[in-house]
Amino acid sequence: MRRLLAPFRLRALVRRSEIAYTVIAAVIGIVAGGAVVLMQEAVTFMAVLIFDSAGEVSGAESVSPLRALSGPLAGGILLGASYLIGQRWFRRVADPIEANAVTGGKIAVPGSLFISGQTMVSSGFGASVGMEAAYTQAASALASWGGQKLRLRREDLRQLVAAGAGGAIAAAFDAPLTGAFYAFELVLASYTVAALLPVLAAAISATAVTRLVGGHHGLDLYFAGQIPAPSFIPIAVLAVISAVVGILIMRAVSATENTFRKSVLPGWSQPVVGGLCVGLLALATPRVLSSGHGAMDVVFGSNLTLGALVLLFVLKALASVISIGAGFRG
Numbered sequence: 001m002r003r004l005l006a007p008f009r010l011r012a013l014v015r016r017s018e019i020a021y022t023v024i025a026a027v028i029g030i031v032a033g034g035a036v037v038l039m040q041e042a043v044t045f046m047a048v049l050i051f052d053s054a055g056e057v058s059g060a061e062s063v064s065p066l067r068a069l070s071g072p073l074a075g076g077i078l079l080g081a082s083y084l085i086g087q088r089w090f091r092r093v094a095d096p097i098e099a100n101a102v103t104g105g106k107i108a109v110p111g112s113l114f115i116s117g118q119t120m121v122s123s124g125f126g127a128s129v130g131m132e133a134a135y136t137q138a139a140s141a142l143a144s145w146g147g148q149k150l151r152l153r154r155e156d157l158r159q160l161v162a163a164g165a166g167g168a169i170a171a172a173f174d175a176p177l178t179g180a181f182y183a184f185e186l187v188l189a190s191y192t193v194a195a196l197l198p199v200l201a202a203a204i205s206a207t208a209v210t211r212l213v214g215g216h217h218g219l220d221l222y223f224a225g226q227i228p229a230p231s232f233i234p235i236a237v238l239a240v241i242s243a244v245v246g247i248l249i250m251r252a253v254s255a256t257e258n259t260f261r262k263s264v265l266p267g268w269s270q271p272v273v274g275g276l277c278v279g280l281l282a283l284a285t286p287r288v289l290s291s292g293h294g295a296m297d298v299v300f301g302s303n304l305t306l307g308a309l310v311l312l313f314v315l316k317a318l319a320s321v322i323s324i325g326a327g328f329r330g
Helices: 008-016 018-051 065-089 096-103 109-124 132-149 154-173 176-188 193-214 229-262 267-282 293-300 306-325
Strands: none
Touching: 018 065, 018 109, 018 132, 018 154, 018 193, 065 109, 065 267, 096 132, 096 154, 096 176, 109 132, 132 154, 154 176, 154 193, 176 193, 229 267, 229 306, 267 306, 293 306
């Protein structure tokens, strides 16, 4: 059976015209923005059903102990079952970074959507993981599919995949430049003039979609010009401290993964154990659940003591380490 391809004239136009190629990248950004909005709404709907929360569960004032404990546990059971299904129906699926480095931007769409679904289940049921992996996986896979139908050259396909992933990050954080830097730094791993326009077009169009359809959902931060010059020194120190803490957390995740891998627990049961542990932590505070964006809004809007902030940070970091180390997607 002959593969379904885009019309010949369209393929030829995109291959020889930078303007047409940039328009295609902008369309990919629109698709990425729409995908982000749909997944956000789906996770919010799950939070309403599972935790009786009006928005993201980490921003809820309170969650009943039964829901806080059973939500992550049920998510672990579902995720464990999904791994059994995935072993049979889906081969290992590359993320956009690996795909661009190894396969020239070719990503399997069915497997990517399956992984995105696993991430939605993980976050929706309260595991302490973010949704960014789902956003970038789905958007870059759709970009790869479209690029292959257009029979783009290898480098053009890699750029389109980077544009899709960058558009997803831009839409998720309501920050076009953040998405563009993500595409260049991580997915392409280089800065090229040829990729500048398509990546920016995707990032801007994706952000426009989320603002028009999903409304503004990014954090309101200071503009750099409003910060006094002497404040830049403590900000730089804070950046270094944050980087060190981030490295320590990532190493803790690796150690937790190795611990689970060496244990006698079968792979499908590990998310169940992880979900139970996260549920127990959620009995202390619901702020540890899900991605934590809702908790950030609450913390920034309240005057918590230093001790309360440190405790919340430790519990959230521990919940994230357990969630990812136990096999939750995010």
